[in-house]
Amino acid sequence: MTSNEIKALTGQYIMQTYGRFPMAIDHGQGATLYDPEGNAYIDFTSGIGVTSLGYGNEPWAEAIAAQSKKLGHVSNLFYTEPPALLAQKLCQRTGESCVFFANGGGEANEGMIKLARKYSFDKYGSGRATIITLKNSFHGRTITTLTATGQDVFHNYFFPFTEGFRYAAANDLASLEAAAGDDVCAVMVELVQGEGGVLPLEQDYVQAVAALCREKDWLLLVDEVQTGVGRTGSLFAFQQYGVLPDVVSFAKGIAGGLPMSGILANEKCRDVLGPGMHATTFGANPVCAAAALAVQDVLTDEFLQQVKEKGDYLRAAIEDLHLPCFGKTRGLGLMIGIAVADGYTNKDIAQKLIANGLLVLTAGPGMRLLPPLTITKEEMDQGIAIMKKTLG
Ligand SMILES: *Cc1c(COP(=O)(O)O)cnc(C)c1O
Numbered sequence: 001m002t003s004n005e006i007k008a009l010t011g012q013y014i015m016q017t018y019g020r021f022p023m024a025i026d027h028g029q030g031a032t033l034y035d036p037e038g039n040a041y042i043d044f045t046s047g048i049g050v051t052s053l054g055y056g057n058e059p060w061a062e063a064i065a066a067q068s069k070k071l072g073h074v075s076n077l078f079y080t081e082p083p084a085l086l087a088q089k090l091c092q093r094t095g096e097s098c099v100f101f102a103n104g105g106g107e108a109n110e111g112m113i114k115l116a117r118k119y120s121f122d123k124y125g126s127g128r129a130t131i132i133t134l135k136n137s138f139h140g141r142t143i144t145t146l147t148a149t150g151q152d153v154f155h156n157y158f159f160p161f162t163e164g165f166r167y168a169a170a171n172d173l174a175s176l177e178a179a180a181g182d183d184v185c186a187v188m189v190e191l192v193q194g195e196g197g198v199l200p201l202e203q204d205y206v207q208a209v210a211a212l213c214r215e216k217d218w219l220l221l222v223d224e225v226q227t228g229v230g231r232t233g234s235l236f237a238f239q240q241y242g243v244l245p246d247v248v249s250f251a252k253g254i255a256g257g258l259p260m261s262g263i264l265a266n267e268k269c270r271d272v273l274g275p276g277m278h279a280t281t282f283g284a285n286p287v288c289a290a291a292a293l294a295v296q297d298v299l300t301d302e303f304l305q306q307v308k309e310k311g312d313y314l315r316a317a318i319e320d321l322h323l324p325c326f327g328k329t330r331g332l333g334l335m336i337g338i339a340v341a342d343g344y345t346n347k348d349i350a351q352k353l354i355a356n357g358l359l360v361l362t363a364g365p366g367m368r369l370l371p372p373l374t375i376t377k378e379e380m381d382q383g384i385a386i387m388k389k390t391l392g
Helices: 003-013 058-070 081-094 105-124 143-148 173-179 203-216 286-298 301-321 346-355 377-391
Strands: 027-029 032-034 040-043 098-102 130-134 165-168 184-189 219-223 247-250 261-265 326-332 335-340 361-363 366-369
Touching: 040 377, 058 286, 081 098, 081 261, 081 286, 098 105, 105 130, 105 143, 105 184, 105 219, 105 247, 105 261, 165 173, 173 203, 184 203, 203 219, 301 326, 301 335, 301 377, 346 361, 346 366, 346 377
Parallel strands: 130 165, 130 184, 184 219, 219 247
Antiparallel strands: 027 032, 032 040, 098 261, 247 261, 326 335, 335 366, 361 366
């Protein structure tokens, strides 16, 4: 089918819930995507932080093919090998104690919220169920994770929302202390606010939040749906902040493009959710787990160091262009934000870049770049050249 045929069919039969760019994608190789007409695009988006190994990665595709021929699904009523191996690997590499596997980021965060409330209920009884989240955060699209999301624009239409959330300003300990109370059971943060605009939390602040959580016996919940699995140059971003979350969620990049998510819990929280309290039919799917193991094989410590170096290289190259529409860059590893100068809008800039063969994302009022972690220097340089030509 041509791009126009795909667009027409989509417009007629798929619910119009997405503001899409006016193009179809057919296939990819490395960090380059192609539309049905064969036009090439350098990809600085990774399908919103998902395709961390880029496109056409052979070991990843082979792991999926082999596992799907062997066993595609059998339910969590039976034991299977791939999720067991994956959970072991994730725990060994993070210092966490055990895993619950789910399918998407919002669903993983729901599990994290349930665990926090149950932990508190078991220990203190009812009335201690409030979770403090940060302004400008994003935690998902379910009714409860919309409430957890600290942005008023998400608190519309779908009333009534779930009770039990309060919001504090990011990087502001006094604001968190002001939101405290006897009804609180947990604090939930993204270490780099992704959808909100690629805004990293400060190290001192995060350590102070962790200390306050210990003092009050609040659980520290970290949403690493976007920052996790190598994106920031460590397996999880919390490893660069010197804290061990009580529970941490992951999703987007975990299986390199297949739907999978989960939460990792520390020793204190490993037995909070028992049989019958939490479940999901597709969770721990063996094909997704096999894909995730292939991702883990690539994300060695040496590779993660290269992710940091690539991020530094890309940010320096962008700042060196001195484009009139861009301000400073920020971020961690290959999670990069670019401020947009007054008089320009991120949507216009994204549209122009895409029309010239470079796919980028927006976040908050700025630009957001999430290239495949495997992107090569040549592909980054091609992207930079398109920025220069288009926006210079
Ligand atoms: C994308 C994202 C989510 C939601 O994940 P879904 O898979 O879309 O449900 C939650 N939290 C953060 C930080 C995200 O970036």
